[in-house]
Every structure is written in structure tokens, then in C-alpha cells.
Amino acid sequence: MRKKDNKIIADLIIGIAVSGLFFLLIGMVWVSDKWLYARSLMIGMLGAAGMVIHMYYSLNKALDMEPARAENHVRISYLQRTAVLSLLFAAGVYFKIVTVVPCFLGVMTLKTSAYLQPYINKWIVNRLSKTKD
Numbered sequence: 001m002r003k004k005d006n007k008i009i010a011d012l013i014i015g016i017a018v019s020g021l022f023f024l025l026i027g028m029v030w031v032s033d034k035w036l037y038a039r040s041l042m043i044g045m046l047g048a049a050g051m052v053i054h055m056y057y058s059l060n061k062a063l064d065m066e067p068a069r070a071e072n073h074v075r076i077s078y079l080q081r082t083a084v085l086s087l088l089f090a091a092g093v094y095f096k097i098v099t100v101v102p103c104f105l106g107v108m109t110l111k112t113s114a115y116l117q118p119y120i121n122k123w124i125v126n127r128l129s130k131t132k133d
Contacts, residue, residue: 012110043097044105
């Protein structure tokens, strides 16, 4: 793993945590079963973090392949992520560990994290440059 890649992955995971905290605070106002909501959201966030890591490794591996094989590898990796996430959702709902909406919101923190990544990176770089001075 290259150093720049580590920073991007760290930025995305920080973004997942920040947007997850936002969804947690918003949800705590409206839901009656706060513990179930928080647990469902956290499980979704863990799924999002797992997706970030799996995407990194699968895309990194695909870059070393010839184009036709790489395209197939990326498709298979996407299907693997989708299947695992769907099975986790189904098992969580079946065993009444999670509810779908907050768990889905937890996974969607990956999307908000991708939008926040440039701002998070800029904030971290500014903080680090201030501490070095």
C-alpha cells in the first residue's frame, strides 16, 4: 500500500465516522428504540469501512491485469461486495439485530464520505502544517 493510498483510505474512514455521527445525532431525536438505531447504524458503518478496504484491494489488483481481465475482476468484486452486504442485511433483520433503514444509512456514509474526502484531507493537512510550525 502506498503512503498516499493510506491517506485516502484514512480520509474516507474518518468521513464515514463523521457522517455516521451526524446521522446518529439526527436519528436520536426521532427514533424510539435508540439502542437498535445506533447498533444498526454502526453495523452499516462497519460495512461501509469494509467496502472501502475491499474496493482498494480489488482495484489495486485490477490495475495489474490486462484490460479485459481487469474489467471482469472489477465486476466480480462488485458482486462480492453486494452479495456480502445483502447477506449481512438479511441475517441482521432475520435475527432482529438490525433494522434496515439505519443500517442502509450506515452504508451510505461511504457516499457522504467520498464527497467529504477533499475537505477532510484539507483540514488534516492544515492541522498537520500548523503543528509542524
